[in-house]
Amino acid sequence: MFINIDDDYFLKYYGTNESEKTKFSSNSDKYLDNKMNYYSKKDNYKKDILNPKEGLNIGNLFYDSYIPYKNYKPRELVAKNEKEHFMLKIQELCFAQNDLNLYLDLYPNDQEMFNLFRQYTLESEKLSRIYAEKYGPLELNQDTGSEYMWYQNPWPWEVSK
Amino acid sequence: MFKYEKKLPYPIDIKRKDIKMAKFIITQFGGPNGELGAFLRYFSQKFTMPTAEGKALLNDIAVEEMGHCEMICTMVTQLLKGATVEELMENGLSANYAEHGMGIYPSDSNGFPFTAASLQSIGNPVADLAENMAAEEKARVTYEHLIDMTNDDDLIDPLLFLRQREVVHYKWFKELYKKYKKMGY
Numbered sequence: 001m002f003i004n005i006d007d008d009y010f011l012k013y014y015g016t017n018e019s020e021k022t023k024f025s026s027n028s029d030k031y032l033d034n035k036m037n038y039y040s041k042k043d044n045y046k047k048d049i050l051n052p053k054e055g056l057n058i059g060n061l062f063y064d065s066y067i068p069y070k071n072y073k074p075r076e077l078v079a080k081n082e083k084e085h086f087m088l089k090i091q092e093l094c095f096a097q098n099d100l101n102l103y104l105d106l107y108p109n110d111q112e113m114f115n116l117f118r119q120y121t122l123e124s125e126k127l128s129r130i131y132a133e134k135y136g137p138l139e140l141n142q143d144t145g146s147e148y149m150w151y152q153n154p155w156p157w158e159v160s161k
Numbered sequence: 162m163f164k165y166e167k168k169l170p171y172p173i174d175i176k177r178k179d180i181k182m183a184k185f186i187i188t189q190f191g192g193p194n195g196e197l198g199a200f201l202r203y204f205s206q207k208f209t210m211p212t213a214e215g216k217a218l219l220n221d222i223a224v225e226e227m228g229h230c231e232m233i234c235t236m237v238t239q240l241l242k243g244a245t246v247e248e249l250m251e252n253g254l255s256a257n258y259a260e261h262g263m264g265i266y267p268s269d270s271n272g273f274p275f276t277a278a279s280l281q282s283i284g285n286p287v288a289d290l291a292e293n294m295a296a297e298e299k300a301r302v303t304y305e306h307l308i309d310m311t312n313d314d315d316l317i318d319p320l321l322f323l324r325q326r327e328v329v330h331y332k333w334f335k336e337l338y339k340k341y342k343k344m345g346y
Contacts, residue, residue, distance in 0.1 A: 056171065059325030067328045069305055074318045077172060087168065095170065098225060102333050105217040106340075138167045156169045157235035 052096035061099035086131045093124035170228045171322045175239040175315045180252035183240035190233040191267025191275035194299040198280045200226035205282040206289045287346045290338040301327035
């Protein structure tokens, strides 16, 4: 079963406050859901901009410039467990951040797009920190627990079983 | 400086061993249209981009290409997982095994080692960007060739993703090219 990180409860309960975290895990069933509609409320910034999930799936956040190959359509990315679910969300947000980053390099004065960039950046940072606490650091400067974790398997090229 | 993130830009989970495809896909690491060359090309060119937007774009796409190098090497690693020497010999990797064993080595599909001779940095922004537009198109077509050669969805999906990134990079290079052209470079 997946923790629903598709609604605002997720980020709220995975805040910095320790007691809030406990509250989340004891009540997590309430928020279990696999609808994956986390971004849907925020989709209407510009109509041709996909949400992070759709963007990662096709490799392009800007649907008007998407060029498919023949009739190929990538399958929807699906996580097999909670760890993968977290990772996929981080990958989606980082993807959106990256694609907006390239856009902003050429259009730095587009404040609306910068707001979206900032939102995804903050969300991915939060999720990354939660992931690091649960499963080990994704960045070296997250390795601040009681023992050295950075070197541990699996590395990204290894399939975790 | 650079910081490593212990994750891939796009998930890769290949379950079916396919030595032949490993031999072909390695070209997108060390071949003339591969990701390593793309990284080095944009990384080198960024130092002579004339405006902040140009330096930023070249820098940021270069860094993205480093992540793509790791994706390609991940695919090759997973495609070769569990392969025996006999299987390598039956599937066209004898010479590769003689030279590199099971090591991941930056070469093209024919085993030709990576060379910076396949890329250019000429110190003029429109000439560099025209080179980059061509490079992205060639990389896109190479991914299409690779997609044509397999029916494994675990492989096709990340290849489609990487192909689409070439489409995106081409678009931004083209926009910057037009801007610089207008500015008189």
